[in-house]
């Protein structure tokens with residue numbers, strides 16, 4: 001379910017014509033639907049209400065303050081992976097006790113800040129990291145919670161770049177090592193090692209990998225119980241897939257039905273970390289057609305957004321549906337084209353050999369499903385100013401990030417005096 005629909009052949013976001021947004025705010029433009037965002041959060045919450053999990057939205061999927069604030073206001077916690085994300089979480093008023101922090105490479109400064117803030121727990125990814133957090137907590141004289149991130153060695157059947165729960169991935173700790181750590185957990189005098197965490201990958205459309213990973217966790221938790229090791233939290237991570245193309249992902253309800261019985265067995269407090277599921281289909285990238293270039297072999301639709309704005313096709317060969325804002329498409333006037341950006345890289349494309357309705361220079365296109373890992377992965381490559389972002393709430397549109405200026409591009413750069421002849 002999302003709020004981007006055609007009415008009278010015009011694409012709308014909630015109650016506003018996307019064409020009007022493009023003309024008013026210029027392109028490239030990210031457009032988010034507030035109600036789609038909240039609806040996806042509520043769907044998950046409803047599906048799992050019987051165990052009342054803490055749903056920590058994964059900030060890296062889309063870290064705009066307005067998106068975070070909207071979710072935090074609805075009771076979401078936040079899953080962070082850096083000091084910068086902690087800063088954002090605090091800035092939007094997320095209670096520290098609803099923040100969980102994963103990353104294989106947390107620095108001392110990041111750890112110190114998170115301990116001082118009193119986050120719910122660290123998801124710890126290695127023994128050296130565990131020792132380091134204990135050391136810093138000791139110095140700060142503040143007992144801190146930790147969950148061990150387990151690498152359950154399951155195949156999530158997704159793109160290899162977004163697979164994170166195989167033993168060849170850098171993430172988490174294997175079961176045997178985790179067991180050894182838990183046996184001596186009292187040794188970490190300033191750490192309360194009270195939970196386990198998994199996150200096996202992203203854009204996972206089937207329930208089987210989740211079920212398999214959680215089953216492994218339940219077995220592990222039961223074995224721990226037998227030797228007197230009791231825990232408080234089980235964090236099942238994120239990774240729920242969405243529809244980009246022809247996927248048929250499980251709904252929140254179906255997902256819950258499959259894993260609720262397993263989760264209940266653990267008797268632990270459950271944490272979830274969805275990112276893409278919540279924000280992925282709540283955003284689109286609107287772009288303008290600059291040129292239509294016909295060569296001997298191909299037709300190129302050259303648009304004003306580039307891989308610096310949305311890198312998923314270049315990075316993961318990801319599919320995004322691309323729609324005209326004015327839909328008069330019939331089979332007859334459709335043709336195949338490559339939709340490409342202006343950047344000096346052949347990987348700068350949004351679609352290849354895609355059947356699209358006949359379009360003209362000056363028309364706009366909507367790149368769908370761009371809410372997650374869209375703006376948050378954008379860059380200034382080719383010295384391009386990053387896009388503007390707007391949030392639509394019914395018939396109102398709010399700018400939630402201004403378009404960058406050329407001055408922003410050079411803001412932190414310094415020419416040393418010797419080059420200036422000083």
Ligand SMILES: *Cc1c(COP(=O)(O)O)cnc(C)c1O
Nearest residue numbers: 058199202238239273274275276
């Ligand atoms: C990226 C990430 C998530 C969110 O993944 P989605 O696929 O967007 O749901 C959750 N937890 C951790 C630890 C992550 O790194």
